[in-house]
Amino acid sequence: MSKSNSYIVGVIILSIISAILLSLAFPPLNLFPISFIAFVPLNIIIFKADKFRYYIIASSIFVLIFFGYLLLWVTSFMLKETQAVVSFLTLFTILFLIIFLFYFPAMLLSGFLSKKLPKFRFIVVPLVFTFMEYMRNVGYLGFPWGIVGYSQWNFSLFIQAADIFGVLGISFFIYFSNAIITHYLLMYAEKNKYKITYIPALIFISSFLLIIIYGAIKINVEDSARTLQPKTSIALIQKSFDPNIYWNSIYTGEPFRKGSKGIQGFAEKFLLKPEKFVSAEKPDGVTQNGTVSVKRIANLARDASLSKPSLIVYPESVTLDSYGFYISEYKEAFDYGLASNSMYPGIYNTYILYDMIRYTQTYHLLGTTIIKEDTNKNAYNPYQYYNGMEFINDRGNVIGEYSKIKLVPGGESYPFQDNDFLLNTFPFKNIINFMYAQFDKAGANRWNRGKNLTVFHHPNGYAFSGVICFESAFGDFVRKFVYNGAQTLAVITEDAWSYSDESLLQHFYMSVFRAIENRRDIVHNGNSGVTGHISSTGKIISTLPFWKPDYMIANVALNNKLTIYTRFGEWFVYLCLISILVLFFSATTKTLMELKEIIKKRFFDKKSEIITETVVPSAKRVDEYINNDNNYDLPSLDDIEESVSKNKKVNDVDKADNINKFNEINKANDINKANDIFVRKISRLEENNNKNIDVFTDKDIDYTKEMSDIMEDSKMHGIFEDNSFTSDISSVLSTIIEENEEGFNSKDIKKNNNIKKED
Numbered sequence: 126m127s128k129s130n131s132y133i134v135g136v137i138i139l140s141i142i143s144a145i146l147l148s149l150a151f152p153p154l155n156l157f158p159i160s161f162i163a164f165v166p167l168n169i170i171i172f173k174a175d176k177f178r179y180y181i182i183a184s185s186i187f188v189l190i191f192f193g194y195l196l197l198w199v200t201s202f203m204l205k206e207t208q209a210v211v212s213f214l215t216l217f218t219i220l221f222l223i224i225f226l227f228y229f230p231a232m233l234l235s236g237f238l239s240k241k242l243p244k245f246r247f248i249v250v251p252l253v254f255t256f257m258e259y260m261r262n263v264g265y266l267g268f269p270w271g272i273v274g275y276s277q278w279n280f281s282l283f284i285q286a287a288d289i290f291g292v293l294g295i296s297f298f299i300y301f302s303n304a305i306i307t308h309y310l311l312m313y314a315e316k317n318k319y320k321i322t323y324i325p326a327l328i329f330i331s332s333f334l335l336i337i338i339y340g341a342i343k344i345n346v347e348d349s350a351r352t353l354q355p356k357t358s359i360a361l362i363q364k365s366f367d368p369n370i371y372w373n374s375i376y377t378g379e380p381f382r383k384g385s386k387g388i389q390g391f392a393e394k395f396l397l398k399p400e401k402f403v404s405a406e407k408p409d410g411v412t413q414n415g416t417v418s419v420k421r422i423a424n425l426a427r428d429a430s431l432s433k434p435s436l437i438v439y440p441e442s443v444t445l446d447s448y449g450f451y452i453s454e455y456k457e458a459f460d461y462g463l464a465s466n467s468m469y470p471g472i473y474n475t476y477i478l479y480d481m482i483r484y485t486q487t488y489h490l491l492g493t494t495i496i497k498e499d500t501n502k503n504a505y506n507p508y509q510y511y512n513g514m515e516f517i518n519d520r521g522n523v524i525g526e527y528s529k530i531k532l533v534p535g536g537e538s539y540p541f542q543d544n545d546f547l548l549n550t551f552p553f554k555n556i557i558n559f560m561y562a563q564f565d566k567a568g569a570n571r572w573n574r575g576k577n578l579t580v581f582h583h584p585n586g587y588a589f590s591g592v593i594c595f596e597s598a599f600g601d602f603v604r605k606f607v608y609n610g611a612q613t614l615a616v617i618t619e620d621a622w623s624y625s626d627e628s629l630l631q632h633f634y635m636s637v638f639r640a641i642e643n644r645r646d647i648v649h650n651g652n653s654g655v656t657g658h659i660s661s662t663g664k665i666i667s668t669l670p671f672w673k674p675d676y677m678i679a680n681v682a683l684n685n686k687l688t689i690y691t692r693f694g695e696w697f698v699y700l701c702l703i704s705i706l707v708l709f710f711s712a713t714t715k716t717l718m719e720l721k722e723i724i725k726k727r728f729f730d731k732k733s734e735i736i737t738e739t740v741v742p743s744a745k746r747v748d749e750y751i752n753n754d755n756n757y758d759l760p761s762l763d764d765i766e767e768s769v770s771k772n773k774k775v776n777d778v779d780k781a782d783n784i785n786k787f788n789e790i791n792k793a794n795d796i797n798k799a800n801d802i803f804v805r806k807i808s809r810l811e812e813n814n815n816k817n818i819d820v821f822t823d824k825d826i827d828y829t830k831e832m833s834d835i836m837e838d839s840k841m842h843g844i845f846e847d848n849s850f851t852s853d854i855s856s857v858l859s860t861i862i863e864e865n866e867e868g869f870n871s872k873d874i875k876k877n878n879n880i881k882k883e884d
Contacts, residue, residue, distance in 0.1 A: 133182065136174065139166035140183045144190035150276040151195060152630040160276045164250075164303035165310070171235045172246055172311055180236060184229040192220055195271050198625035201396045202536075205369050205383065205622075207566075209392035215535075222266060231257040234705075241712035247308035247325045249708065251300035252701045258296055259698040262599055265534055269598045270631060273299050278634035281663060285340035287641045288688040290697045291600050295638075297701070298336065305329045347644065347662045354682040357587055359615075360429035360437040364422050365653040365674045367402045368622045372415040372445045373470065378408045398624040401672040402653070416466070419444055419474045421674055423481035429676040430485035435585050437485065440652040441492040441594050441619040442512065444474060449515050449523040450496040451475035459521075482521045488583060489517040490591055492617045495528055509573045512537060514591050514617060516581045528575025531596040537572045539564055580610050587612050587683045594618040597649075598635050600642050604691045607643040612683040614639065614647045621653040626671060629654045637663045642690045646681045 146163035149156045170183045196216060203212035235253045239246035254273075262269050274295035277284050284295055305325055312321050369381040380399035384390070406417050422444075426437055451472055456479075458464055464476035482489055495513040499506065512532070516525035532538035539561050547553040561571070580590050590606035597603060597616045606614065616636050620629050633655035640647045641663040650656050657668030658679035669675045689696075 132176075132179065136170055136179050136183050137186060139170055140186035141190060143167040144187045147191050147273070147276070148194050151271075152627050152634070155276075155279060157277050157280050160273060160299050161302040162306060164300065165307050167232075168250055168303055168307035169311070171232050171250060172239050172307060174236055177233075180229060180232045184232050185224050188220055188224045188228050192223055192271055195627075195631070196220075197396075198623040198628040200392075201623045201625060204393055204396060205381070209389045212392070219268070223261075223268075223271075226266070227257050227261055234709075238705075238708050238712050241715055242708060245708065247304045248301070248704075250304040250307075251297050252704050252708070254300045255293055255297040256698060256701050256705060258293055259695060259701075262601065265538075265540060267531075267599070268534070269635075272296055275631070275634055275638065278637045278663070281344065282337050282340035284638065284641060284663060285343040286336045287638055288343070288644055288690050291642055291690050291695060292638045293600075293695065294697045297697070298333065301329055302333075344662050347660075350684075351646075351661060351682045354684055355587070356680050356682050357436070357583075357585060357613075358432065358434040359613075359648055359679045359681050360426070360432065360434040360676055361648055361650045361656050361658075361669075361679060362422060362425050362429065362437060362439050362443075362676050363651065363653065363656040363669050363674060364418060364425065364440065364443060365402060365621070365672055366414075366418040366421060367399055368442070368619060368652065369397075369399065370414050372413070372418075374414050375410065376406065376408050376412050376414050376417045378404050378406065396624070401624060402621075403673055405674075412466070413470050415445065415470055415474050416477070419446075419477045423477055425674060425676045426481055426485055426489075429678065430487055432678045434487060434678060435583060436488050436490060436589075438490045438591075438615050438617065438648055438650050439492050440650050440656075441514075441617045442494070443492045443652070444478060445494055446471040446474045447494045447496040448475055448478060448491055448517070449493070449526065452479065452521070452523065456521075479521045482517055482519070486519050488519060490581075490615060490617070491515050491517055492593070492619075495526055511575060512572045512593060513575065514593065518584075525579065525581045527577070527579035527581075527591055527593075529572065529593040529596065530575045530578075531599060531602060532572055532574055533595045535564065535569055537570055537595075538574065539569070539571050542571060543574060578605050578609055580606060589613045589615060591615040591617060594620075594632075597632070597639060600639060600690075601694045603639050604643055604694060607645055607691050608687065612645070612685060613681050614643070614645050616647060616649045618649070618651045620651050621672075629671060633657065637665070642688065644684055644686065644688050644691075646679075646684070648679050648681060 143163055143166040146159050146166075150158075150160035150163060167183065167187060170179060174180055174183070193216070196219065199219065200209075200212040200216050203215050231253050235250050238249045238253070242249070258269075258272050258274075261267065261272070272292060274284075274287075274292040277295055277299070283298075287295055290297070308325060309321075367381050380402060381397070382399065383393055383397075385393055406421070422439065426439075429437060452459070452475065455464070455472055455475070459476050459479050464473055466473050468476075478491070492514050495511040495515070497509045497511070499509050511528035513526055513528040515523045516527075518524050529537070534540075541547045541553075541557055548557060564571070578590075580588050582588050588610045590609075590611035592603055592606065592614065594617070597618070603614065616639075618632060620632055623629075629651060633649055633651075636647050636649045637659055639645075640659045640661055644661040646661055647659045648657075649659065653673075654671035655668055656675075656677065658666040658677070658681065660666055661682065661684060667677060667679065669677050
């Protein structure tokens with residue numbers, strides 16, 4: 126196996142190990158300690174990978190395995206509307222976006238910074254990946270499932286710091302743990318390369334201990350405070366009615382089944398588990414599913430009202446009929462009891478709820494469809510539809526409402542649906558309309574988006590807010606309700622369509638962090654679970670069994686104090702971003718300095734060396750050589766004659782070069798005059814080459830006149846430069862010096878060694 130292939134195999138194995146380990150930390154196994162080491166294999170790739178493709182392979186494998194397992198329930202909803210291929214293609218699209226929008230860029234940036242700043246790599250991954258998780262919460266594609274901090278929902282001591290840092294702060298310390306372990310593993314392996322320092326380990330250990338100590342203190346303080354805080358009784362209704370069966374179909378008592386064959390049937394059998402629902406009602410062949418569902422709710426609420434709760438809370442979309450819309454239209458008929466099952470089912474269902482509310486003599490928070498008239502005269506539909514909740518008094522009147530703001534991308538909202546410019550401008554509107562048609566075919570819905578953060582004020586003297594399903598996953602969004610005055614929070618959701626226990630648990634454990642971040646008791650109400658009460662310390666006080674109709678009473682504490690996180694939101698993430706920018710600037714500055722030195726060494730320093738060598742004349746080098754006391758031998762006459770003969774050959778070559786250069790000059794000057802001068806010069810050079818040079822006698826040839834003529838000619842024609850012209854004697858001696866310097870130096874070394882031996 127080649128080295129490149131072995132690297133790829135190693136990257137694949139490490140990515141798989143990391144994904145499997147992290148999966149064990151999430152529901153249903155909930156082995157939360159594993160998350161503190163789960164990223165070590167992935168960090169090894171980040172720190173050591175030196176090829177672009179390794180980051181692509183690692184991020185792709187990690188996301189496909191971990192998020193593919195975590196989000197498999199997403200395909201269940203699609204299966205009841207579309208083909209299996211489309212369902213799994215939808216899941217793959219989500220995974221593709223997670224890879225190339227988040228995990229691949231995060232790994233690439235972490236790898237770059239860790240290699241440029243190896244001493245700080247233990248902090249690079251926590252900073253980058255924490256900011257990456259924040260970006261997964263932002264914008265239309267915001268999807269916070271799989272945030273690492275959520276794996277610690279049952280590590281109470283550790284997660285109390287969420288009231289300062291939020292869940293992303295908890296993620297930071299998990300990434301920090303993994304990065305520290307990886308850092309020291311690699312330092313041990315590279316002990317000859319880097320000096321091992323224990324400061325990073327001390328920083329992590331001390332910070333981890335401080336978090337644990339803070340958690341222990343905070344739990345005691347909050348539990349003590351809760352005993353003194355005012356409380357209110359809230360009832361939670363879990364209707365456990367299958368949302369996948371059509372609301373307007375006749376009730377048969379049978380679970381939802383499509384009965385497909387082939388691959389489609391196999392996927393439905395593997396993922397769709399409608400038998401989890403328990404139905405006690407008997408079909409009569411007339412009553413619709415919607416009416417059966419509403420009657421079940423009414424019976425449960427009547428039973429719960431016997432405990433005298435101040436508020437009864439229902440799941441999301443507990444009724445698909447718009448309660449407020451029908452009340453405004455038919456309240457008078459309802460008051461006189463004129464409604465019956467012979468009327469339009471939506472009207473009759475609303476009457477059942479209205480009659481139940483007046484019977485219970487208490488207040489209700491009802492998850493329902495909100496319908497409003499569209500003020501735009503050119504609108505295709507005269508009404509606007511919102512997924513919302515209505516606050517209803519003890520007489521059945523709507524006294525407040527909230528419309529969902531954070532809509533599920535692709536499921537409840539379409540891209541650009543709030544952009545009036547694109548929706549009404551050619552050619553964008555044509556493209557968008559085509560895209561919307563495909564969403565419609567896939568069974569998606571397009572709800573209008575709410576605009577106001579509503580805080581309801583109960584006549585009993587407390588304020589509360591409700592968030593709907595998907596919204597509870599966004600900590601920075603939920604905290605705004607508390608900041609606006611909510612003393613407690615209600616999360617209403619409809620997770621039953623997935624038939625998945627994992628989806629119920631994943632959503633519920635997010636509410637644990639919302640409770641700690643804001644120090645508010647939270648009631649979490651699902652259609653079929655999880656329905657439960659969470660204290661301000663994240664303790665799960667009580668829950669109802671999954672997939673069964675039931676109700677519970679929660680004694681909820683009311684708190685007015687604001688936490689650091691509630692006041693300032695994701696301040697810790699902004700600090701991470703600033704740190705990333707500082708590290709990036711430092712790394713790029715270092716890179717630019719290295720590049721500058723390389724350029725300087727390769728080009729500017731080399732040029733200066735060339736200039737320095739050409740400036741020193743040969744005559745000066747000869748003088749320095751003769752006057753050097755370290756030179757013990759002089760060249761013989763035979764050596765000089767041999768060098769002269771060599772010089773003659775060189776001159777022959779020079780003559781050919783001079784002829785070529787001179788031909789070029791002839792084009793710009795007078796040809797006859799140049800020929801005369803050149804002939805004289807050639808004759809002089811030939812005479813010089815034919816004479817024997819004796820540098821040690823007085824019978825030297827007088828070169829003064831000939832040298833002056835040659836220099837005069839060079840000035841006229843520019844063939845030679847002034848500073849580069851030297852005498853033949855100087856050239857010969859310079860050549861001999863260069864050839865014999867190595868021999869002279871070796872003699873010096875031998876003499877010095879002999880002297881040392883004598884001593």
